[in-house]
Structure formats: C-alpha cells, structure tokens
Amino acid sequence: MEEISLYGYQEEVIQPALEGRNIIIWLPTGGGKTRAAVYVAKRHLESRPGAKVAVLVNKVHLVDQHFNKEFQPFLGGRYRVAPISGDCDQKDFFGRVVQDSDVIICTAQILENSLRSTEEDKHVELTDFTLLIIDECHHTHKDNVYNKIMQRYVQAKPKSGLPQVLGLTASPGTGGAKTFQGAKEHVLQICANLDASAIVSPQENSEELQRKVPKPVKKYDIVNQRPKDPFGDHLKSMMSKIHEFSAVENLRSDFGSQEYEADVVQLEKQAAVEGNRKLAQCALHLRQYNDALLINDTVRMADAFRLLRDFYSREAEKRVGLDDTDHFLFDLFQVNEAELQALAALTQFENPKLGQLQKTLLEQFVGQNKSRGILFSKTRVSTHCLFDWVSDNRPMQDAGIKPAILTGASNQASHMTQKDQKQTIRQFREGALNLLISTSVAEEGLDIPECNLVVRYGLLTNEIAMQQASGRARAEDSVYSVVARAGGQEVRRERTNEYLEELSRRAIAEIQSMEQLAFQQQVAELQRQSVISLRLAELQLTERQNRCLASDVRLHCRLCNTPVALGNDMQLINGSQYVNINPNFEVYYKAGAKVELDRTFEDWEPGREISCANCGKEWGMEMIYKEVTLPNLGIKNFVLDSLGHRQSVKKWKDVPFCVEDFKYTDYVLKKFPDLL
Numbered sequence: 001m002e003e004i005s006l007y008g009y010q011e012e013v014i015q016p017a018l019e020g021r022n023i024i025i026w027l028p029t030g031g032g033k034t035r036a037a038v039y040v041a042k043r044h045l046e047s048r049p050g051a052k053v054a055v056l057v058n059k060v061h062l063v064d065q066h067f068n069k070e071f072q073p074f075l076g077g078r079y080r081v082a083p084i085s086g087d088c089d090q091k092d093f094f095g096r097v098v099q100d101s102d103v104i105i106c107t108a109q110i111l112e113n114s115l116r117s118t119e120e121d122k123h124v125e126l127t128d129f130t131l132l133i134i135d136e137c138h139h140t141h142k143d144n145v146y147n148k149i150m151q152r153y154v155q156a157k158p159k160s161g162l163p164q165v166l167g168l169t170a171s172p173g174t175g176g177a178k179t180f181q182g183a184k185e186h187v188l189q190i191c192a193n194l195d196a197s198a199i200v201s202p203q204e205n206s207e208e209l210q211r212k213v214p215k216p217v218k219k220y221d222i223v224n225q226r227p228k229d230p231f232g233d234h235l236k237s238m239m240s241k242i243h244e245f246s247a248v249e250n251l252r253s254d255f256g257s258q259e260y261e262a263d264v265v266q267l268e269k270q271a272a273v274e275g276n277r278k279l280a281q282c283a284l285h286l287r288q289y290n291d292a293l294l295i296n297d298t299v300r301m302a303d304a305f306r307l308l309r310d311f312y313s314r315e316a317e318k319r320v321g322l323d324d325t326d327h328f329l330f331d332l333f334q335v336n337e338a339e340l341q342a343l344a345a346l347t348q349f350e351n352p353k354l355g356q357l358q359k360t361l362l363e364q365f366v367g368q369n370k371s372r373g374i375l376f377s378k379t380r381v382s383t384h385c386l387f388d389w390v391s392d393n394r395p396m397q398d399a400g401i402k403p404a405i406l407t408g409a410s411n412q413a414s415h416m417t418q419k420d421q422k423q424t425i426r427q428f429r430e431g432a433l434n435l436l437i438s439t440s441v442a443e444e445g446l447d448i449p450e451c452n453l454v455v456r457y458g459l460l461t462n463e464i465a466m467q468q469a470s471g472r473a474r475a476e477d478s479v480y481s482v483v484a485r486a487g488g489q490e491v492r493r494e495r496t497n498e499y500l501e502e503l504s505r506r507a508i509a510e511i512q513s514m515e516q517l518a519f520q521q522q523v524a525e526l527q528r529q530s531v532i533s534l535r536l537a538e539l540q541l542t543e544r545q546n547r548c549l550a551s552d553v554r555l556h557c558r559l560c561n562t563p564v565a566l567g568n569d570m571q572l573i574n575g576s577q578y579v580n581i582n583p584n585f586e587v588y589y590k591a592g593a594k595v596e597l598d599r600t601f602e603d604w605e606p607g608r609e610i611s612c613a614n615c616g617k618e619w620g621m622e623m624i625y626k627e628v629t630l631p632n633l634g635i636k637n638f639v640l641d642s643l644g645h646r647q648s649v650k651k652w653k654d655v656p657f658c659v660e661d662f663k664y665t666d667y668v669l670k671k672f673p674d675l676l
Contacts, residue, residue, distance in 0.1 A: 002073050007212060009205035010036045016198055017166050018043055024137060024167040024191065024199040026508065029468060030213045030450070033168040034066060037133050038074050040166055044131045045079055045102060052098065053131045054163070055105040058139055058146065060085045060418060066135070067105050079103055084110055093121045098128055108134075108145045115152060116575070126153055127161040137167030138464065140193045141175065150193050151534050154527050157195070167194045171467040172508065174500050183500075183507035191511070191519075192526035198519075199508055216454065216470060216478040220494075222486045223356045231301045231343040232256065232293055235308075238336055239289045245328055246282035256293030258460060258489075264290065272639050273646045275561050278325045285329050291381070297485075298377065298458040299385040300351060301344035307381065309337065318616035353483060357457060358393065360481050361435070364453040365399040372428070372475070373453035374436045380407045382458060383437045390435065404428065406438040450475040456482050460489055466497040547656040548642045555638040558648070559617035563641070564588040567655070570633070571662040573604070577623055578652050578659060579630035581667055589613055589631060595621045626664060628671075 006014075010032055016023045017040045027033045041053045055071065057063055067083035075081055079102035084094065094114040098104055117123045126132075126149075140146040153162060175186030191199060202209045236255045243251075248267065253259035268283035288311045296304040312333050319326065343349075357375075365371045377383050383405050390396050390403045404424050407416050416424075425448060427433045436448070440461065452475040456466075470480045484490035511519065553567035569582040592609035607622025610631055623632040635652045642656060649655055 004035070004039045004042060004074050006036065006039055007032065007205070007208060009202035009209040009212070010039070012202050012205050013200045014040050016200060017164070020164055021197045022165040022195050024169060024172075024194060024196045026169055026172065026199055026201040027209070028213050029170045029470075031170070031209060032212075033170070034070050034135070037135075037166060037168055038070050041071070041103060041131060041133065042075060044164070045075070048130055051102070051130045052128060053103045053133065054098075054111065054129045055103065055133045055135065056108045056111060056146065056149070057105070057135045058108055058144075060107055061421060062135065063105050063107060064422075071103055071105060075103060081105065095119075095121050095123050098124050104129075108149060112145050112148055113575075115149065126156065126163060127159075129163040131166065132163045133166045133168070134194065135168050137194055138169040138172045138190060140167070140190060147193055150195070151530065154193070154195060155531055155534070157527075165194055165196065167196060171464040171501075172199070172504060173464040174504050174507070177503075178500070180503060180506060180510075183503045184510055187504070187507050187511055188522055189526055192523045192530065195527070196523075197516075199511060201508070201512070214476070214478075216480040218470070219360075219479060219481045220491065221356050221360050221481050221483045222491065223352045223484070224486050225488075226349065226352050228349055229296070230346065230349055231304070231340065232296050234336070234340060234343055235289055235293055235296070235304075238332060239286055241332060242282050242286055242289075242329070246279050248279065248282065248286075256290060256297060258294070261287060261290050261294075269648050272558050273648050275556075275639075275646065277323070277559070277561055280559070281325045281329065294458075295382060295385060297351065297353075298382050299354065299389055301346075301349070303385040303388070305340050305344040308333070308340070318611060318618075320612075320614060320616050353457075353485060354389065357455070357483050358395065360455060360483055361390075361396060361401065361453070362399055364479060365396075365401050365434070368452075369400070370431075371453065372434050372451045373455065374438055374448070374451055375455045375457060376438055376440070376459060377457050378439070378459055380439060383407055383439060386437045386457070390437070401435050402433045403435040403437055404433045406436045408439060450478075452476070452478045454478070454480045456480075456490075456494070458484075458490065460493050461497075466494065467501055541653070544654070544656055545658045550657040550659070552643055553655070553657050554641045555633075556641055556646075557612045557615060557617050557619075558637050558639055560612060560615035561639070562588070562612065562614050564612070564638075565633075567640075567657045567659075570659050572652075572659045573623070573625055573630075573662045577604070577625075577632055578635070579623055579625075579632050579662060581630065581662070583671065585631060587613070589619060591622065625662075628664070628668060 009027075013025050013027065014036050017025075025033055025036060027036070037055070041055075044053065045051045055066060057066060063083045063085040067081065071081050080100065081103040082097050082101040082105070084097060084104060084106040094106075094110060094117075111124070114122050114124045115126070132153075134140065134146060137146065140150055150165075153165070156162060172187050172190055174183040175189070177183045177186050187199065190196075239255050242248075251260065251263045251267065253263050264283045264287045268280050268287070271277075271280035271283055288308060292304040292308045295307055312330065316330065322330070361373065361375075364373060375386060377386055387403055387405050390401060404427065405416070406421065406424050424433065424436070428436055428448065454470065482490065482494050484494070548567070550567035550570070554563045555565040555567070556563050565580055565582065565585055565588070569580050569585060570578055571581050572578055589610045590613045591607075592611060594608055595606035597606050604623055604625040607624050607629055609618065609621050611618050617637060619637050620631065620633045623630050635655060636648075636650050640647050640649065640655065647656070652659065
C-alpha cells in the first residue's frame with residue numbers, strides 16, 4: 001500500500017473533514033481533490049471501527065479510474081475496495097458487496113437504485129455507510145441523481161447514524177444566476193443539498209496552489225466573417241421555400257442559429273400534438289437544414305452537404321408511404337443536390353475559422369515533440385468532421401499532429417463505447433495520440449494528462465464548462481484559445497462566462513466569511529424548503545399519473561399520427577423499461593437490425609430495432625426478458641391522446657396515467673396457457 005503525500009494546501013482544506021464535519025472541498029482541476037479525499041477516507045477508516053466509505057461518481061468510466069489510480073493503490077493493501085458500475089455483475093448484489101467491503105466506488109445511479117430496491121441482495125440504507133464522498137458535487141442540484149440521494153439524506157436528518165459527507169468540486173457555478181445575490185443563493189443551495197457546514201478552499205496555502213496549478217494564457221483568436229457564403233445562402237433559400245410551403249409563422253430567429261433550432265423543435269412538438277403532419281415534417285427537415293448551416297459555420301461546406309445528403313438517404317430507406325409533404329421535401333433536395341455539391345467544392349468560399357484553427361494548432365505543435373492538446377467542439381457530428389479535416393490536412397500531418405475523437409460513451413451504435421473511450425485516453429496518455437477532438441465529456445473527471453493547448457471551437461456553454469476546459473491546460477506555458485467569429489455568439493458567451501466565473505468566486509468568498517450561525521440558519525431554511533418542495537412534487541406526480549385511466553389514453557405514432565396502442569397495453573420492467581404487452585401490437589411495427597449494446601444486463605438482452613410499419617418512424621427496440629420478446633418503446637416517439645386532449649412528453653414519468661409493473665407469470669401463462 002503506497003504512502004499518501006499531500007501538499008500543504010490539500011492538508012489545509014481537509015482539516016474540517018478530519019474533524020468529522022460535512023464539507024465541500026473547492027479546488028481547481030488538477031489540484032488533487034481526489035487524492036485529498038483518499039487521505040480523508042484513510043483516516044476515517046483508521047479512526048472509526050466498522051467504518052464504511054462510499055465514493056460516488058457521475059460517469060461510469062470514473063469508477064475504474066478512481067479505483068485504479070487512487071483508492072486501490074493507497075487503500076487496497078489494508079482495506080477491501082470494490083469498484084461497481086453498470087457493466088459490472090456485482091451491481092446485482094450491491095447490498096452483499098457493501099457488507100463485504102470497506103470502500104465502495106460506484107456510480108450514483110447504482111446507489112440510488114439500491115436505496116429504492118426491495119430485493120435483499122441489492123438493498124442498502126444510507127446508514128450502512130459512515131462516509132459519503134461525492135465527486136463533481138456541483139451536480140447535486142435539481143433532478144440530478146446526486147440530489148435524489150441527498151434529498152433522502154436531508155429528509156432523514158433527525159435520525160442518527162447518517163454518514164459524514166465530503167463533496168469535491170472545481171466549479172460550483174452560479175446556477176444560471178446573473179447577479180451576485182443569485183450566485184450566492186445558488187452556492188448556499190448546493191451547500192444545503194450536501195448538508196455542508198462549509199465550502200473550503202486554501203487560504204494560507206493559496207500561493208502554493210497557484211504554483212502547482214498555474215493558469216494558462218488565454219487568447220481570443222478572432223476571425224472576420226467570410227464575405228460571401230453562396231453554399232449557406234442556397235441552403236437558406238431552400239429553407240425559405242419550406243417556410244412558404246408549410247405556411248409556418250412566428251419563427252423569430254435567424255437561419256443557422258441555435259435559437260432557430262430551439263424554435264423548430266418547439267414547432268415540431270406543437271404540430272405533432274395538433275396532428276398537423278405537414279407542419280411537423282417540415283419542422284423536422286428545417287432542423288436538418290439548420291444543422292447543416294451550423295456545420296457550415298463550424299467546419300467545411302462539404303461536411304455540411306454530406307450531413308444533409310446522409311439524412312435524406314436514411315429517410316428514403318425507412319419511409320414506407322409518401323404523401324404530398326414527403327414528395328415536396330424529398331424533391332426539393334433532389335432538385336438542388338447537384339448545385340449544393342458544386343457550391344460546397346468552391347474552396348475560395350471555405351470557412352475562415354478553419355484557417356485560424358489551423359494556425360492556432362500549428363503554433364503549439366510545430367517543433368514541439370511533446371505537445372498535447374484538446375479541441376472542444378459542441379456535437380458528436382462536429383467532432384467527426386473536425387477529425388476528418390485534421391486527418392486530411394497536410395501541414396498538420398507534417399507537424400506530427402495525431403488526432404482522435406473522444407465523445408461520451410453510449411449504447412447507440414453511432415457513439416463511442418466505454419472500451420473505445422478508455423483506449424483513446426490510454427493512447428493519448430502514452431503519446432500515440434496527441435490531439436483529442438472532444439465534446440464536453442473531456443471537460444471534467446477524465447484522467448487526461450496535462451495539456452499545453454486547449455481550444456474551444458464553436459461552443460456556447462456555461463461558466464462551469466469554461467472553467468473545467470481551461471483546467472485541462474495545466475502544462476508549463478500552456479494556452480487556452482477561443483477560436484470564434486468576430487461579433488459572434490461564442491465570444492459574447494465566453495466573455496459572459498468570465499464574468500460569471502468571477503461572480504461565483506465572489507459569492508463563495510462571501511459565504512466563507514459568513515458567521516457560522518448565520519450560515520447554518522440559511523442552510524437549515526433552504527433544507528426545509530427543499531423537503532417541502534420534494535413532498536409537493538411527489539403529490540403532483542401522483543396527481544399527474546392519476547389524471548386519466550390508462551385505458552382512455554391512446555398512443556399515436558409521432559410521424560404519421562396512426563393510433564397504435566392504449567395506455568393499459570404498457571407495463572414497467574425493472575423500474576425503467578416500458579414494454580407493450582398487447583400481442584396484437586406486432587402488426588403496427590416492423591423489426592430491423594439487431595441492437596448491439598456495450599454492456600450486458602442481469603435478466604434481459606436487446607433484440608431488434610423497431611419502427612412504425614406505416615411510416616418508418618423509429619419507436620425503440622425489442623427487449624428479450626427472461627426468454628420473452630417484448631417491444632420496448634420510447635415515449636418521445638409518440639403523441640398521447642386522452643379523450644381528445646393531445647400532448648407530447650419526453651419521459652415516461654410525465655405520462656398522465658399510471659403504468660403497472662410487468663407481471664411475468666401472468667403474461668407467460670396468458671400467452672402460453674398449456675405451460676401448466
């Protein structure tokens with residue numbers, strides 16, 4: 001077991017925790033928050049007989065990372081440390097593992113599931129632990145799973161035996177507040193949610209921290225808007241024709257903006273609820289054109305054209321019956337396809353931001369063998385486009401730039417798997433790769449080596465994301481660059497984030513200077529309000545789920561508006577999977593390719609993709625549960641009709657009727673009556 005060595009500033013911030021107090025440790029990215037937490041856990045285990053520590057993380061990959069890099073090396077020689085994540089069989093015996101271990105490292109969702117579970121092997125209580133370490137604790141807010149766990153904690157406060165709480169964060173943020181008072185209230189709310197007696201940062205050893213984690217040089221690499229954009233102008237003219245065809249009104253935002261995207265998303269929802277298929281389809285296609293404009297503004301014209309062409313190719317394959325709206329939309333693209341392709345090939349009108357991005361990258365990589373960088377972009381699509389651009393770029397190849405894509409792990413076929421993600425980070429750490437082209441997944445948590453360059457490109461995010469990204473540039477003489485168009489939204493948002501970061505710092509300093517009694521009183525009042533709000537939300541949820549009889553609710557395909565199921569056809573498996581048990585439902589859908597997931601499950605496996613037999617709209621997938629195949633549906637793909645009242649919801653928890661739990665035995669015996 002390795003010895004734990006701490007810097008002076010780390011020893012300073014952990015003192016209240018060593019005294020048994022609930023606190024939040026606020027240190028920048030690279031400041032060693034996790035190492036400090038390991039030391040607290042060690043002292044806690046040494047000083048308290050029967051102690052048991054839970055380390056909660058918000059992303060699956062952090063389970064193994066914290067186990068392998070921190071807790072096992074320093075605690076494993078003396079204590080039993082168990083990592084448990086969603087792809088681990090031990091999660092199904094979580095209660096047993098907790099009994100047999102001294103330290104549990106798990107995703108917060110696994111703990112929440114076990115707190116809710118009634119199965120003896122899975123169930124745990126918060127009182128089973130004596131120390132709760134919450135990584136990236138600024139997420140303990142609103143409906144986040146961290147907050148669900150801590151709501152249980154706060155509600156149970158009058159009882160004894162609750163664990164000590166240690167929160168870790170690099171950036172509490174302002175919670176969307178734009179004023180000092182609002183920022184202060186947000187930080188106090190985070191303290192209340194975590195039942196923290198203080199938010200702690202180095203005071204006496206602040207200079208040591210600054211030497212250990214130096215700030216990068218920040219640059220604004222600003223580019224003038226391209227004088228002419230014939231490709232983008234042609235896309236906009238096509239969008240105008242769709243507007244005329246659909247008679248769409250009240251879209252206030254400009255083509256090619258994120259505000260316009262939000263408008264058309266709302267338009268599609270409204271049209272789906274109204275059963276206006278023409279308008280709903282036009283909204284969906286307008287969103288694709290807007291995405292193409294955003295890509296045109298971010299990467300190459302050819303990338304934008306390919307995005308649009310691939311969309312129409314996919315749509316043509318899955319559509320079954322075409323109506324006048326479909327013919328108009330498909331014909332519009334086909335008639336203009338050749339001209340769009342020709343315009344995309346005119347290099348004199350290429351995106352000038354790419355030229356500046358190339359210059360920014362080459363400045364850090366040319367002649368520097370050990371350079372490492374992260375290029376942050378907004379979407380998975382843009383990361384793939386940027387990867388293609390870097391890979392095809394001869395000057396960047398000559399500079400030795402070896403790029404790779406890093407996006408969030410997901411079960412969807414087009415996304416990275418957890419295995420791919422780990423391999424990419426390992427190759428980056430070893431030097432086989434030196435430029436990560438990443439979405440926000442690389443902003444926090446991941447064990448990524450110090451970089452001498454971080455570039456934010458085409459991003460509109462908050463102050464927390466800005467601080468997290470900046471914290472990745474920790475190498476000596478590192479650079480943090482914002483590549484953006486002059487006068488564009490990205491620059492305005494980055495400047496706003498700088499103000500909000502300072503606002504958050506001032507708010508924390510103000511809270512740290514409060515009299516302890518006044519702080520405790522405010523925290524206690526916020527906790528009382530949270531308990532009341534939680535109980536009110538539970539009442540409202542019960543009321544919402546009892547507004548309608550399940551038998552009175554029809555599910556209509558969101559695309560073609562065909563009624564395909566009743567609410568009482570739906571049942572719930574394992575608290576999260578919503579399946580249709582009506583044997584006649586199979587006539588309404590067609591099955592596609594086998595779904596491949598990056599993880600296995602205790603009692604079910606994925607079957608095939610399923611979509612509407614009438615129009616080809618994706619609905620979900622088959623779920624093979626204990627040898628029984630059931631259609632597992634995503635409610636966002638349907639519109640609900642309850643006695644003439646139509647609505648659209650994103651999540652099953654928001655439906656206006658109660659969904660019963662799946663009765664396996666009843667279902668099997670009804671379908672196969674001769675089994676007994």
